[in-house]
Amino acid sequence: QQQVKQSPQSLIVQKGGISIINCAYENTAFDYFPWYQQFPGKGPALLIAIRPDVSEKKEGRFTISFNKSAKQFSLHIMDSQPGDSATYFCAASRGNKLVFGAGTILRVKS
Amino acid sequence: EAGVAQSPRYKIIEKRQSVAFWCNPISGHATLYWYQQILGQGPKLLIQFQNNGVVDDSQLPKDRFSAERLKGVDSTLKIQPAKLEDSAVYLCASSLEAYYEQYFGPGTRLTVT
Numbered sequence: 001q002q003q004v005k006q007s008p009q010s011l012i013v014q015k016g017g018i019s020i021i022n023c024a025y026e027n028t029a030f031d032y033f034p035w036y037q038q039f040p041g042k043g044p045a046l047l048i049a050i051r052p053d054v055s056e057k058k059e060g061r062f063t064i065s066f067n068k069s070a071k072q073f074s075l076h077i078m079d080s081q082p083g084d085s086a087t088y089f090c091a092a093s094r095g096n097k098l099v100f101g102a103g104t105i106l107r108v109k110s
Numbered sequence: 111e112a113g114v115a116q117s118p119r120y121k122i123i124e125k126r127q128s129v130a131f132w133c134n135p136i137s138g139h140a141t142l143y144w145y146q147q148i149l150g151q152g153p154k155l156l157i158q159f160q161n162n163g164v165v166d167d168s169q170l171p172k173d174r175f176s177a178e179r180l181k182g183v184d185s186t187l188k189i190q191p192a193k194l195e196d197s198a199v200y201l202c203a204s205s206l207e208a209y210y211e212q213y214f215g216p217g218t219r220l221t222v223t
Contacts, residue, residue, distance in 0.1 A: 100152025
């Protein structure tokens with residue numbers, strides 16, 4: 001059972017544009033929603049995370065928007081740069097058992 | 111601070127052979143995780159250790175996979191015998207304690223032919 005559904009599978013954005021990746025979850029018991037960034041040959045690294053008591057969290061160019069009633073959350077990357085080209089994973093957890101989405105391959109064209 | 115170390119980085123074996131992966135977590139991290147990442151999918155937790163005890167191994171195929179964490183530091187993950195569907199990247203992660211941020215190693219890419 002896929003508990004975290006991520007879209008799109010891949011995304012191409014022009015430099016300076018906004019990248020948007022969406023995730024939907026099923027288990028209402030999830031209480032922690034992180035986003036991970038993974039470069040080729042590297043392990044995933046935590047980018048930004050949110051808990052369901054807030055609707056938005058911003059860190060630099062990265063923003064998470066969270067809609068508890070719709071059971072959806074999204075990552076917005078403002079002013080996207082070629083260095084942002086990577087695979088992005090959303091995840092959800094209850095306790096510390098992370099359930100990952102399938103990933104989005106982002107390519108930022110210069 | 112040194113990150114999570116894993117070896118080997120790449121391994122190619124034939125089906126029915128055995129293979130072992132090694133992980134050295136960040137110093138002082140009590141919690142260690144092994145994940146399987148199949149191409150095109152997100153990581154899936156196989157097993158979680160708290161010090162040298164198993165906390166969760168519900169998704170570990172115990173008929174062929176085994177893992178241990180002796181002395182609560184390094185860990186090894188073994189597959190015996192390997193199947194074609196075991197081809198994946200095996201990621202090790204560690205955290206200071208459970209519920210803290212997980213730090214991932216670079217992974218071991220296993221190809222089973």
